[in-house]
Amino acid sequence: MARRGEDSVAPMVLLESPGVCSKGLQRKGPxxxxxxxxxxxxxLSQDLLRLLREEVHTDVTFSIxxxxxxxxxxxxxxRVPDFCFHTVGHTNNLTNHEPVAVENFEASEFRIFLQIVYSSNRNIKNYEEEILRKKIVESGAPQKKCDFSVGKCTDNDGRSSVGKRSSDHSFMKHEIPEDNNKEDIPEDNNKEDNLISTDIYDLEPASELGExxxxxxxxxxxxxIDIYVDGKSFKAHRAILSARSSYFAAMLSGCWAESSQEYITLQGISxxxxxxxxxxxYGGTLDFPDKANVGHIxxxxxxxxxxxxxEVAIYILRRDYCNFFQKPVPRRLASILECLIIAHSVGVExxxxxxxxxxxxxxxxxxSERSFANVPPEIQKSCLNMLIQSLVSIT
Incomplete structure (x- = not known):
């Protein structure tokens, strides 16, 4: 599929809300x-495991x-906040690569531990507790509790943000952490930032790793690193961005000017x-918020x-616009045509x-649908040619 530039325009939306046939979803949706x-x-698991193996943007070194x-x-x-607290501690100097000595581990055993931390799609809390009990606590180290487990973290500037850690698999709006530093945020941006950060917390992550x-x-x-889009700031991590996106991997490497900056600005995206x-x-979320334009995404x-x-966008188009190509739904045929235009525009063959x-x-x-008359002429012609070919093959 050919890449599109930042100035590319996704197809116009023909419908406000595509219909979904419940029977079709019951048969094929799950x-x-x-x-x-x-x-x-x-x-997601493979991307994080590759990040570990390639040692890109690392900021802590362990020695055995x-x-x-x-x-x-x-x-x-x-993934393992208590282990991190016991071994690395509170230090937040990301340029400090002085090795942290880890006792009671064999090198091969610690390598497997890191691989599980980076790639396991399951909840590894019990595994972390077992490691702490056998390798840390029983060795005589004092037993402590990491602040991260109750939702308190420190960012690059030494500021803290507080929230609660939930075991629920979805991110509901009541989980949003309170910001203790609202005085640092301009008042006119505060309300809008909250709206941006709450509209998709109820979407399902792909796994426990994603959660x-x-x-x-x-x-x-x-x-x-800060990412500025539309004047709004998104605080992120270089390593995770690079692991997940080839675009960010190139931008944050040594080849681009942005690689040495503390922030980047993106154009052509809302x-x-x-x-x-x-x-x-971060989470491999499987849905989009209602106001998102699937074609643009x-x-x-x-x-x-x-x-x-x-793949998520294509799944949503198949589900919400095409009803997984089940029987036609009255008054919803136009959504199939909209999906056809989107697929043609972006190049999803x-x-x-x-x-x-x-x-x-x-x-x-x-x-006879009015919406079919609004389809670009070249697509109409393709439909007619395919229809003629199907009739010829029947005869």
Whole structure:
């Protein structure tokens, strides 16, 4: 699929709210969602495991004998906060690469531990407690509790943000941490920032790994870069951005000027779209908020190298616009045509082909629709040619 520039314009939205047929969803919806969730979850796991192996943007080094292990404090805080507290402590100097000695571990054992931390899609809290009990507490180290477990973290500026840690699998609005530093935020931006950060907290992360990383982002723990979009700031982590997006990996490497800056500014993307992108980067979220434009997000996912987000967008188009290509739903045929236009504009050939086949199959229902008259002429011609070919093959 060809990349599109930042000035590319996604297709105009023809409908305000595509219809969904409940019977069709009951037949095909759950299996499609399970497939999508498994794919996004596996991709998130592999991206984080590659981040560990490639040692990109590491900020903490562990030593076991003569063996060194480079890691990322943000990932450790997200997944094993108590272990991070016991070994690394409160220090937040991201440029400090002095090795942290870890006792009672064999090098091979610690390597497996890190691999589980970075790649396990399951809740690893019990695993962390077992490691702490066997390797830390029983060795005589004092037993402490990490502040992160109750939602208190410190960012680059030494400021804290407080929130509660929930075991729920979704991010509901009541989980949003209170900001103790509202005096540092301009009053005119405060209300808008809250609106931006609350509109998709009820979306499902792909896995426990995604949930942990998303909490890290929401609570703004140890961010090391600001992303400015539409005048709004998104505090993020270079390592996670680079692991998940080929665009950010290139931008934050040594080849771009932004690699040495503490902030980057993105053009051609709205704050709503950026909110969707960054929540997917961290959590692998499987839905979009109601006000999100699926066509625009599909275009952005292509540009930023987020293959998994493209799959989520295609799934939403198939579900909400095409009803998984079940039987035609009265007065909702126009949504199939809208999906056809989006797929053609962004270049999703498989989705475009499925839309074409379904339209040709039910062409008698489409040709008299006013919305079909609004379809670009070249697409209309393609539909007619395919219809003629299907009739010829029958005869």
């Amino acid at each position: 299996s499609e969602r399970r497939r999508l969730k498994a794919m996004v979850s596996e991709q 004998g003569c063996t060194l292990f480079k890691a990322h404090k943000a990932v450790l805080l997200a 942990d990383l998303l909490k890290l982002y929401v609570k703004q723990c140890c961010p090391d 704050h709503v779209e950026m909110n969707v992108l960054i929540h997917f980067i 599909l275009n952005m996912a292509d540009m930023y190298g987020l293959e998994g987000l493209k 498989s989705l475009f082909a499925d839309c074409m086949k379904w339209i040709v199959k039910h062409f008698a229902r489409f040709w």
